[in-house]
Amino acid sequence: MGKKKKKKKEEIQITAEPKTGLPEEFELRFEKHHDELRWLYMELYDNGSMFAELCERLKQFYMERKEALKELDRRREADPAWYRQNDMLGMMFYIDNFAKTINGVEEKLSYIEKCRANYIHLMPFLETPKGRSDGGYAVSDFQQVQKDLGTMEDLESLTEACHKRGIHVCMDFVMNHTSEDHAWAVKAREGDGEYMSRYFFFENSYIPSLYEKTAGISDYGSRQFYLAAGSEAFCYDVVLPVPVGFKL
Numbered sequence: 555m556g557k558k559k560k561k562k563k564e565e566i567q568i569t570a571e572p573k574t575g576l577p578e579e580f581e582l583r584f585e586k587h588h589d590e591l592r593w594l595y596m597e598l599y600d601n602g603s604m605f606a607e608l609c610e611r612l613k614q615f616y617m618e619r620k621e622a623l624k625e626l627d628r629r630r631e632a633d634p635a636w637y638r639q640n641d642m643l644g645m646m647f648y649i650d651n652f653a654k655t656i657n658g659v660e661e662k663l664s665y666i667e668k669c670r671a672n673y674i675h676l677m678p679f680l681e682t683p684k685g686r687s688d689g690g691y692a693v694s695d696f697q698q699v700q701k702d703l704g705t706m707e708d709l710e711s712l713t714e715a716c717h718k719r720g721i722h723v724c725m726d727f728v729m730n731h732t733s734e735d736h737a738w739a740v741k742a743r744e745g746d747g748e749y750m751s752r753y754f755f756f757e758n759s760y761i762p763s764l765y766e767k768t769a770g771i772s773d774y775g776s777r778q779f780y781l782a783a784g785s786e787a788f789c790y791d792v793v794l795p796v797p798v799g800f801k802l
Contacts, residue, residue: 579624580616583631584609626717637673637722644724646675648690649703656704660712663719674716675724679703683735690726692733 588609595605619627630636645666653659659674666674678690681698690700699706713723732739741749756762 576613576616579628580613584612622714622717642673642722643669643671644673644675645669645671646677648677649679655702656699656708656712660708660715663715663721666721667719672720673722673724675726677726678728679725680728683733686733686735688733691728691731693728694733694735695737 592605595608596602599605649656649659653662656679659676678693679700680690680693681695681700682688682690682692683694686692697706699709716723734740734743738749738752742753
């Protein structure tokens, strides 16, 4: 029998710059999660152009992200179970009840440390209509802090101060419902098809009233806008319609 020919070793070329011109760190992370992200997005919205826009926004957020937060991302990626450590002790509160303002919370960080807490969970604090806030869950503007509590700059200052002390920050984020005052809701009620597709419409309150008879399930994830402000985790307040009689 003749000698078998040795297979040539495959040559792997590693380029210093990714095809898009973005850092390789982002490209590798994006490639790792792209298929799952696309499946989840298309399962809900089935809109390829909007998914492409989302991807572009992710790249933009990465480029604008502060280096200190990118370094925090790397540590979290290297230790994905960081939030399950047995030395994590959390404190949950409404900002106004605890310290009146965001700056007030920053002034009380020494007290939080004395309580041995290294994780603070901030209850809803985004802009809501007065008298109809639903405890902070009827959000009218997802990119503005309630004026009585402070500003986005105050929030960024708080998260930076927390990180310096080794205190983790979680934001209670209302994910899939808005106040009727939100810009999207206003346009939807005016009959704008693009924005109507973002809401459920019912002829009366019967079906929505059934939601109260079923289980509400919370999910955890991330939101780029507030990640940029330094928030490390999110409690997503989610309403999922579950058939009456369904047992978990």
